[in-house]
Amino acid sequence: xxxxxxxxxxxxxxxxxxxxxxxxxxxxxxxxxxxxxxxxxxxxxxxxxxxxxxxxxxxxxxxxxxxxxxxxxxxxxxxxxxxxxxxxxxxxxxxxxxxxxxxxxxxxxxxxxxxxxxxxxxxxxxxxxxxxxxxxxxxxxxxxxxxxxxxxxxxxxxxxxxxxxxxxxxxxxxxxxxxxxxxxxxxxxxxxxxxxxxxxxxxxxxxxxxxxxxxxxxxxxxxxxxxxxxxxxxxxxxx
Numbered sequence: 001x002x003x004x005x006x007x008x009x010x011x012x013x014x015x016x017x018x019x020x021x022x023x024x025x026x027x028x029x030x031x032x033x034x035x036x037x038x039x040x041x042x043x044x045x046x047x048x049x050x051x052x053x054x055x056x057x058x059x060x061x062x063x064x065x066x067x068x069x070x071x072x073x074x075x076x077x078x079x080x081x082x083x084x085x086x087x088x089x090x091x092x093x094x095x096x097x098x099x100x101x102x103x104x105x106x107x108x109x110x111x112x113x114x115x116x117x118x119x120x121x122x123x124x125x126x127x128x129x130x131x132x133x134x135x136x137x138x139x140x141x142x143x144x145x146x147x148x149x150x151x152x153x154x155x156x157x158x159x160x161x162x163x164x165x166x167x168x169x170x171x172x173x174x175x176x177x178x179x180x181x182x183x184x185x186x187x188x189x190x191x192x193x194x195x196x197x198x199x200x201x202x203x204x205x206x207x208x209x210x211x212x213x214x215x216x217x218x219x220x221x222x223x224x225x226x227x228x229x230x231x232x233x234x235x236x237x238x239x
Contacts, residue, residue, distance in 0.1 A: 124145070147222035149222065
């Protein structure tokens with residue numbers, strides 16, 4: 001009986017005995033944990049180094065760009081003439097051109113009246129007046145108008161027959177006052193102007209953009225002379 005008890009030790013004795021296999025497993029676990037920790041530290045350190053390199057490579061082009069801009073500014077400054085502010089030549093040229101245009105403008109404006117349809121005759125005074133007549137845009141009186149000449153002899157009698165000498169001379173006076181060529185206007189009407197030696201002619205350009213009413217008077221030995229020109233808004237009610 002005593003021998004059999006020695007063969008079967010108690011559970012407490014089993015626990016107190018060291019197990020070499022379990023001790024080895026614990027050692028391996030601790031070693032693996034330490035290896036993993038070291039590997040993790042290596043990864044973290046490598047990541048920091050890699051990020052630092054990337055930041056350095058990103059910032060480097062910015063410094064290069066700044067240096068390039070500085071060099072460009074130095075180059076442009078070196079190319080500018082000494083003793084003159086940058087762009088002074090261009091501004092001076094622009095100011096001279098503006099002054100020339102300013103000086104030329106009044107002369108051009110003064111020349112404009114001579115280019116108007118009434119201004120073909122030099123000298124005299126041109127007066128433009130507003131009219132109370134609803135069909136008249138403005139009334140023009142040019143003191144430089146002169147008789148257009150005549151081939152008629154003897155006592156003058158106003159004639160309103162188309163193709164007659166007096167009729168043709170009336171058309172000549174109308175063309176002279178309006179600036180329209182005889183073949184570039186329609187004769188709407190020529191009638192008595194309130195006296196035996198007075199006539200009124202109403203015409204419009206063939207493109208219908210210009211409409212006029214011309215008042216004429218006969219000058220003995222010299223022919224018909226325009227005395228007043230109405231610039232018409234419309235032909236309706238003009239004759």
